[in-house]
Amino acid sequence: MENCVVVYKSKTGFTEKYATWIAEELGCELYPLANVNMVNLSDYDMIIFGGGVRAGKIGGIKFVNNTRISFPNKKLVIFATGATPSNETEAIEKVQNMNVPRNSGIPFFYFQSGFNYEKMKGVDKLVMNMVRGIMRKMKDKDGTQNEMIGTMKNSYDHSSREFIEPLVSYVKTL
Numbered sequence: 001m002e003n004c005v006v007v008y009k010s011k012t013g014f015t016e017k018y019a020t021w022i023a024e025e026l027g028c029e030l031y032p033l034a035n036v037n038m039v040n041l042s043d044y045d046m047i048i049f050g051g052g053v054r055a056g057k058i059g060g061i062k063f064v065n066n067t068r069i070s071f072p073n074k075k076l077v078i079f080a081t082g083a084t085p086s087n088e089t090e091a092i093e094k095v096q097n098m099n100v101p102r103n104s105g106i107p108f109f110y111f112q113s114g115f116n117y118e119k120m121k122g123v124d125k126l127v128m129n130m131v132r133g134i135m136r137k138m139k140d141k142d143g144t145q146n147e148m149i150g151t152m153k154n155s156y157d158h159s160s161r162e163f164i165e166p167l168v169s170y171v172k173t174l
Contacts, residue, residue, distance in 0.1 A: 002075060002174050004046035009033040009060030014113030014159055015052045015081045021161050022048060022079070025168045033060045041067065046075040046171065052113070053082035058099045065101070075174065076106045079167055081113040086163070109167040114157040 006028050008019035016032070023030035028048065031039055041047060047067060051059035058080045067074060078100055084091045092110045100108045 002046040002171065003044050004028040004048055004171065005039065005041070005044045006030045006048045006050070007033055007036050007039075007063065008049070009051040009063075011052055011054075011059065014157070015050050015059075017159055018079065018081055018111050018113070018164060019048075019050050021164050022050075022167060025164065026171055033063055036063070041071060041074070044074070046077065046174070047071075048077045048079065048167075048171070050079040050081065053080050053084070053095055056095055056098050058095065061099050064106070068101070068104070076104075077109070077167065077171065078106055079109040079111060081111050081159075083114055083158075084110075084112065085158075086110065086112045107167075107170060109164075109170075111163045112158045114155070114159065 004026060006019045006023040006026075008015050008030075009032070010016035010019070019030055022028070026048075029039075029044075033051075049060070049064050049067075051061060053059075058078070061078075064076060064078060067076065080095055080099070082095070084095075086092070095110065096108045100106050
């Protein structure tokens, strides 16, 4: 297995939880993105980066692009967390396509998490309430949309340590 570091950006705690689990399973060092400038990334063979999804973008994803430029020979792995159920493959593929550079060969993993209204800042909370309101007003909603409206009312957590297994297995095979 490679000498690796896990770097993450987390707003409400879900990405931090997954990053911690990954670091524990792999015996990696763990750093929030805000502290990564204190880390010598050249000391690591592999950098695992994770961020939460908001409006299709992974928080802190510019870090991956900057790292690719600064360290072109580093192995990178990206993971994202979000409220989208793991079986919504089209939505997850959109996130991947919007965030992972094409033809980069960077592996991408998605982990379902949830909502934590208590930790959301004002703007994020406002946006979520607006999205829920727009969805409620939609005509001809399907079952998935009605379920999303219902789940967006309160905080919830669908995180599970077992979801990291594909990423952990991938890294252990290198």
